[in-house]
Amino acid sequence: xxxxxxxxxxxxxxxxxxxxxxxxxxxxxxxxxxxxxxxxxxxxxxxxxxxxxxxxxxxxxxxxxxxxxxxxxxxxxxxxxxxxxxxxxxxxxxxxxxxxxxxxxxxxxxxxxxxxxxxxxxxxxxxxxxxxxxxxxxxxxxxxxxxxxxxxxxxxxxxxxxxxxxxxxxxxxxxxxxxxxxxxxxxxxxxxxxxxxxxxxxxxxxxxxxxxxxxxxxxxxxxxxxxxxxxxxxxxxxxxxxxxxxxxxxxxxxxxxxxxxxxxxx
Amino acid sequence: xxxxxxxxxxxxxxxxxxxxxxxxxxxxxxxxxxxxxxxxxxxxxxxxxxxxxxxxxxxxxxxxxxxxxxxxxxxxxxxxxxxxxxxxxxxxxxxxxxxxxxxxxxxxxxxxxxxxxxxxxxxxxxxxxxxxxxxxxxxxxxxxxxxxxxxxxxxxxxxxxxxxxxxxxxxxxxxxxxxxxxxxxxxxxxxxxxxxxxxxxxxxxxxxxxxxxxxxxxxxxxxxxxxxxxxxxxxxxxxxxxxxxxxxxxxxxxxxxxxxxxxxxxxxxxxxxxxxxxxxxxxxxxxxxxxxxxxxxxxxxxxxxxxxxxxxx
Numbered sequence: 001x002x003x004x005x006x007x008x009x010x011x012x013x014x015x016x017x018x019x020x021x022x023x024x025x026x027x028x029x030x031x032x033x034x035x036x037x038x039x040x041x042x043x044x045x046x047x048x049x050x051x052x053x054x055x056x057x058x059x060x061x062x063x064x065x066x067x068x069x070x071x072x073x074x075x076x077x078x079x080x081x082x083x084x085x086x087x088x089x090x091x092x093x094x095x096x097x098x099x100x101x102x103x104x105x106x107x108x109x110x111x112x113x114x115x116x117x118x119x120x121x122x123x124x125x126x127x128x129x130x131x132x133x134x135x136x137x138x139x140x141x142x143x144x145x146x147x148x149x150x151x152x153x154x155x156x157x158x159x160x161x162x163x164x165x166x167x168x169x170x171x172x173x174x175x176x177x178x179x180x181x182x183x184x185x186x187x188x189x190x191x192x193x194x195x196x197x198x199x200x201x202x203x204x205x206x207x208x209x210x211x212x213x214x215x216x217x218x219x220x221x222x223x224x225x226x227x228x229x230x231x232x233x234x235x236x237x238x239x240x241x242x243x244x245x246x247x248x249x250x251x252x253x254x255x256x257x258x259x260x261x262x263x264x265x266x
Numbered sequence: 267x268x269x270x271x272x273x274x275x276x277x278x279x280x281x282x283x284x285x286x287x288x289x290x291x292x293x294x295x296x297x298x299x300x301x302x303x304x305x306x307x308x309x310x311x312x313x314x315x316x317x318x319x320x321x322x323x324x325x326x327x328x329x330x331x332x333x334x335x336x337x338x339x340x341x342x343x344x345x346x347x348x349x350x351x352x353x354x355x356x357x358x359x360x361x362x363x364x365x366x367x368x369x370x371x372x373x374x375x376x377x378x379x380x381x382x383x384x385x386x387x388x389x390x391x392x393x394x395x396x397x398x399x400x401x402x403x404x405x406x407x408x409x410x411x412x413x414x415x416x417x418x419x420x421x422x423x424x425x426x427x428x429x430x431x432x433x434x435x436x437x438x439x440x441x442x443x444x445x446x447x448x449x450x451x452x453x454x455x456x457x458x459x460x461x462x463x464x465x466x467x468x469x470x471x472x473x474x475x476x477x478x479x480x481x482x483x484x485x486x487x488x489x490x491x492x493x494x495x496x497x498x499x500x501x502x503x504x505x506x507x508x509x510x511x512x513x514x515x516x517x518x519x520x521x522x523x524x525x526x527x528x529x530x531x532x533x534x535x536x537x538x539x540x541x542x543x544x545x546x547x548x549x550x551x552x553x554x555x556x557x558x559x560x561x562x563x564x565x566x567x568x569x570x571x572x573x574x575x576x577x578x579x
Contacts, residue, residue: 059462085464093462099455102448109445110452114464116445120473123444124437134444177463 011070012037012181012212013058018067020053020236027053028064029236035181040203040213042227042244044220046256049233051216052094055183058214059091060084072180086114088180092170092187094216100159104150104169107158108141111176141176148172148202164195171202175211182206184215188222200226224248232256281428285421294424298492300532301427302485307512307524308434309481314510315518316442317474318454319369320377323384324509327357327479329391329501331486336404336496337397346410350487357483358476365475369468384506391498403497410491417491427488434481435521441477442521450474454519515556517563526565 011034020028027050035041043051056062058069060081069077076084090111098107116137118130145151148168153161158169167187174182184203188196196219203226207213217223223230224244232240232247234256240247247253288294306328313319334353339346368379391398398404410417410426417423441447452460453467461467490496508531516527534552538545560567 061458061462080466081461082464082466085462091462093459097456097459097462099452099459101455102451106448106451110448110460110465111463113445113449113452118445120441120446120477123441123446126440126444130444137445173463 010037011035012072013214014070015054015058016068016070018054018057018064018069020050020057020062020064026236028057028067031067031233031236031238033231033238033241035212035214036228038207038210038212039228040207040215040226042223042230043214043216043233044218044223044230044247045233048235050236051233052185053236054233055091055185055214055216058183059089082114085177085179088178089183090174090177090179090181091183092167092174092185094185094189096163096166096170098158098166098169098173100157102158103155104145104158104161104172105138105141105154107169107173108144108176109137111173112137112141113177115176115178144172144175147205148175149198163190164192164198167191167195167199168202171206175206179211181212181214184213184217186216186218188217188219196222278432281432285424285428291420294420296532296536298424298427300528301424301431302488302492303508303512303528303532304431304525305427305434305481305485305488306509307516307528308431308438308521309478309485310509311513311516311518311521311524312438312441312450312481313474313478314513315520315523316447316450316454317471319471319475320373320510321380321475321478322377322503322506322510323380323382323387324478324482325501325503325505326384326387327361327482328486328489328505328509329387329498330357330360330479331483332490332496332501333391333398333404333486334483335487336407336490340404340407341397346408346487346491347412350484353483353487354480357479357486361476361479362472365472369471369475381503381506384503388498388502391501398498401498403495405495407490407494407496409494419492423492427492430484430488434484438521446470446473511553515553515564517565517567520563520565523563523565527563530564 013035015034016032018028018031019026031050031054043054045051053062057064060076060079064077067077068075071084071087071089076087079087099110102110116133118133122130142151142154145154148171150165150168150172153165153169158166161169167190171182171184171187188199191199200222203213203215215223215227227244229241230244230247231238232253239256240250240253242250284297288297306324310321310324313321331353334356335346335349338344338349338352364383368376368383371379392401415422417426442450449460449465449470452463452465453470457467486501489500512527512531513524514527515530516525517523534549535545538548541548556564
């Protein structure tokens with residue numbers, strides 16, 4: 001594979017030799033790549049290529065059989081999920097996973113969980129410091145809702161929002177964890193063209209804040225538009241890492257991703 | 267003043283006035299039991315209603331509280347208040363040891379695990395005769411005193427129990443209205459999403475499990491010094507089931523629900539005495555009826571019906 005420069009110092013996330021086997025299936029086969037600080041990396045590949053497995057290993061939901069994950073200069077390979085969130089990794093889900101019985105604001109507040117210091121006893125004693133922290137958390141949550149354009153939905157129940165808004169609310173909730181890296185799992189799935197464009201803008205706004213993003217996306221138009229680099233996975237292997245333009249001109253990628261038909265059409 | 271504060275004051279007022287007005291010892295006794303049961307339901311509601319984790323073995327913590335104070339204050343003769351502290355620590359410690367592996371289970375499996383735990387503890391109460399008095403029970407639990415105050419049945423004990431209930435409601439409210447409460451609701455809603463946001467689900471469940479065990483132990487302590495005689499069967503499988511029933515009947519995830527559940531489950535057997543042998547059948551039928559008509563529990567069920575009625579009127 002091409003495009004990896006190991007000497008690069010500006011990598012926020014560096015994955016080396018990641019391997020994961022589920023029974024007889026190699027979901028991840030010796031995958032290595034790096035994500036530059038402040039960039040957007042797209043993840044494409046046919047169904048079953050191992051995109052979600054890769055996300056699950058970076059977030060800590062599943063443990064790799066082999067390989068290492070370096071984040072922000074230190075190994076996180078054996079850290080549990082909540083410690084990785086504290087370290088600065090947040091995610092959204094392929095199917096919306098908002099807390100249905102809570103308001104949008106409360107959903108975002110749950111996202112701040114690891115950043116709030118008061119614990120069980122803090123809640124009981126409720127010192128002025130705890131009260132102040134809670135007020136500041138609300139303020140910050142509202143600011144995040146404004147940033148994502150959801151302020152008018154703050155007090156609505158999450159399950160009452162249209163799908164597009166729910167997807168945005170998930171991103172808002174991920175932003176509340178104060179992340180360095182956000183993983184978006186198919187953020188445009190189920191969105192119409194207008195919503196999809198708004199999503200593209202939001203991704204650029206998040207990037208402008210200095211936050212690094214990784215996204216799994218089937219909407220090639222969106223991926224081409226927002227991604228700095230694209231990583232192509234096929235049957236658990238990373239077959240290419242390059243700019244969107246290079247990817248579209250890469251015959252190997254086109255074969256794997258779009259199949260032989262693409263050639264006929266061309 | 268906001269609505270919630272009005273409700274709280276009204277509630278406290280009703281309890282205080284009840285204690286003054288009611289002179290019938292039997293009634294006071296029943297209402298004291300309601301208070302003790304409310305404590306049990308409150309604790310279990312935190313675990314079941316809010317965190318969404320089923321426990322079918324909570325009678326064990328109730329029993330641990332009762333037997334710990336019975337042994338420490340009755341046999342060893344130390345101050346019951348010191349015994350209370352020990353009882354709480356013991357219950358919390360046991361909850362930690364049991365909860366750590368068990369709370370990794372979920373749904374029916376957690377129910378089975380806690381069920382087994384409850385049974386083991388029940389057998390221990392029955393078989394450790396030299397400490398617990400065995401199947402025939404523990405006699406000789408001292409009455410509670412505080413300075414010149416003697417809490418013997420009647421009014422004084424009624425107020426003591428309800429003061430503790432108010433304290434417990436206050437505690438639960440504070441915990442629920444915080445980062446911890448939000449995280450609990452998040453785990454209940456979608457555990458994987460909560461975990462992905464950095465909620466340490468296992469340790470939070472364990473914390474709530476220990477908290478509810480502590481409330482159970484306090485209830486056991488109050489029960490022991492009230493009835494002054496305890497036997498293993500008060501803390502067996504049926505006690506655990508009764509606690510779950512209180513939470514479900516009253517309404518999950520509601521502090522008032524715990525109270526309503528405790529009222530219903532304490533009063534029903536008293537009211538049904540007339541049915542003699544058929545008492546349990548009628549009891550079961552009523553519970554089934556409530557669950558069919560108001561599956562979300564009495565509190566929410568009645569409130570919804572009232573709202574609908576008001577709309578129509």
